[in-house]
Amino acid sequence: xxxxxxxxxxxxxxxxxxxxxxxxxxxxxxxxxxxxxxxxxxxxxxxxxxxxxxxxxxxxxxxxxxxxxxxxxxxxxxxxxxxxxxxxxxxxxxxxxxxxxxxxxxxxxxxxxxxxxxxxxxxxxxxxxxxxxxxxxxxxxxxxxxxxxxxxxxxxxxxxxxxxxxxxxxxxxxxxxxxxxxxxxxxxxxxxxxxxxxxxxxxxxxxxxxxxxxxxxxxxxxxxxxxxxxxxxxxxxxxxx
Amino acid sequence: xxxxxxxxxxxxxxxxxxxxxxxxxxxxxxxxxxxxxxxxxxxxxxxxxxxxxxxxxxxxxxxxxxxxxxxxxxxxxxxxxxxxxxxxxxxxxxxxxxxxxxxxxxxxxxxxxxxxxxxxxxxxxxxxxxxxxxxxxxxxxxxxxxxxxxxxxxxxxxxxxxxxxxxxxxxxxxxxxxxxxxxxxxxxxxxxxxxxxxxxxxxxxxxxxxxxxxxxxxx
Numbered sequence: 205x206x207x208x209x210x211x212x213x214x215x216x217x218x219x220x221x222x223x224x225x226x227x228x229x230x231x232x233x234x235x236x237x238x239x240x241x242x243x244x245x246x247x248x249x250x251x252x253x254x255x256x257x258x259x260x261x262x263x264x265x266x267x268x269x270x271x272x273x274x275x276x277x278x279x280x281x282x283x284x285x286x287x288x289x290x291x292x293x294x295x296x297x298x299x300x301x302x303x304x305x306x307x308x309x310x311x312x313x314x315x316x317x318x319x320x321x322x323x324x325x326x327x328x329x330x331x332x333x334x335x336x337x338x339x340x341x342x343x344x345x346x347x348x349x350x351x352x353x354x355x356x357x358x359x360x361x362x363x364x365x366x367x368x369x370x371x372x373x374x375x376x377x378x379x380x381x382x383x384x385x386x387x388x389x390x391x392x393x394x395x396x397x398x399x400x401x402x403x404x405x406x407x408x409x410x411x412x413x414x415x416x417x418x419x420x421x422x423x424x425x426x427x428x429x430x431x432x433x434x435x436x437x438x439x440x441x442x443x444x445x
Numbered sequence: 446x447x448x449x450x451x452x453x454x455x456x457x458x459x460x461x462x463x464x465x466x467x468x469x470x471x472x473x474x475x476x477x478x479x480x481x482x483x484x485x486x487x488x489x490x491x492x493x494x495x496x497x498x499x500x501x502x503x504x505x506x507x508x509x510x511x512x513x514x515x516x517x518x519x520x521x522x523x524x525x526x527x528x529x530x531x532x533x534x535x536x537x538x539x540x541x542x543x544x545x546x547x548x549x550x551x552x553x554x555x556x557x558x559x560x561x562x563x564x565x566x567x568x569x570x571x572x573x574x575x576x577x578x579x580x581x582x583x584x585x586x587x588x589x590x591x592x593x594x595x596x597x598x599x600x601x602x603x604x605x606x607x608x609x610x611x612x613x614x615x616x617x618x619x620x621x622x623x624x625x626x627x628x629x630x631x632x633x634x635x636x637x638x639x640x641x642x643x644x645x646x647x648x649x650x651x652x653x654x655x656x657x658x659x660x661x662x663x664x
Contacts, residue, residue: 232509233516234510256530280570280573281571281572282569284516292568293568301570302571303572303573304534304571304572304576305530305533305537305538305573305576306576307530308530308533309534309535312531323538325534325538325575325576325579325580326571326575326579327579327609328557328607328611329575329606329609330606331575361510373527374495376527376528377493377494377529379529408529426509427507427518428512428516429515430507430517430518431517432503432504432506432507432518433500433501433502435503
């Protein structure tokens with residue numbers, strides 16, 4: 205079994221105008237940097253992107269927005285991208301803002317073969333408009349459908365040629381869910397290893413979900429909000445029992 | 446004197462109980478982490494996939510793969526765990542998180558909250574807020590009592606798009622601690638030096654005042 209392709213350009217070569225894509229990451233953390241650059245180079249347009257955020261103006265999905273490649277975004281928060289907000293308010297860009305938990309769980313539903321899920325998030329708000337509502341144990345839940353995405357593009361820390369993936373720290377976020385949900389899943393990894401080098405008990409995404417994998421290069425791993433504490437600042441930490 | 450943001454956070458931290466799992470929203474709520482009372486253990490949940498959020502790193506130790514829900518670099522504490530976004534919201538939805546603290550633009554008498562959208566002006570998205578307010582066992586809102594124009598943010602009904610309905614339990618503002626009840630905002634405590642009348646004059650919603658209202662205590 206060899207799912208390895210040479211690079212991002214190879215990995216995205218059959219993504220066409222109008223495609224529905226899932227892109228992993230939370231903010232700029234765990235985003236598939238190489239594939240995003242490849243999509244920008246490819247110039248593919250009219251995309252629908254399912255991704256929790258839209259990057260910043262000059263990094264991440266923001267690069268695709270700058271080149272007007274995105275027709276529709278499905279996200280939960282787009283606060284750090286002025287170009288996004290501008291395109292949204294002007295009507296150039298269709299946007300569906302959905303609760304973050306709903307976004308995650310609709311990916312999970314797709315990956316778990318469930319056509320729909322019920323969640324209370326958004327009940328009583330504009331998010332509930334037009335949706336089926338059902339009462340369970342006295343509480344209102346919205347019916348939400350599994351996403352259907354032609355391609356899921358995820359970023360992992362380590363992966364092997366069979367597509368098994370391991371994620372690092374909070375760069376995990378939506379990646380495992382989208383990996384399971386895509387009709388075709390493309391994975392870029394910081395370290396590509398041979399099958400057998402990863403402990404089977406530590407795999408986060410089994411290779412069955414991955415169609416193409418490649419060794420990523422030149423990760424910038426930009427930090428959106430670099431925040432530090434001073435060495436003399438007191439901080440009450442958890443006391444161990 | 447009305448409270449500073451730090452003091453609001455400090456008063457909210459007094460509500461923490463030993464062994465609590467807590468989600469702190471962006472803004473004033475993140476400051477609550479600085480005031481966890483000595484002698485109790487609290488585990489902070491970051492909705493992007495971490496239990497056991499620690500303090501900000503020292504300069505030079507920032508890890509781009511380790512951020513909180515506000516996209517800030519953080520550290521972890523011993524006993525922490527990473528997980529994906531579905532598990533993160535799953536544990537919220539299934540009631541495993543004991544307390545949620547978040548900010549608000551408006552709260553209504555019966556506990557509605559609006560904190561995500563100003564139509565035509567600010568449409569950044571709701572993030573995890575709707576999930577949190579729909580499922581949290583215990584919600585405390587940290588907010589300024591009035592907006593920069595001096596208008597009350599505690600209203601009979603919210604005018605802004607809602608984040609959740611009938612979900613707010615307790616509010617700590619720069620003027621007061623209040624409970625949200627069926628019949629209105631029940632005043633529980635006053636900020637030091639702030640009178641009941643001043644609170645009443647800055648609360649557009651119905652204010653229930655029964656008995657002597659004590660001042661907030663700070664250790």
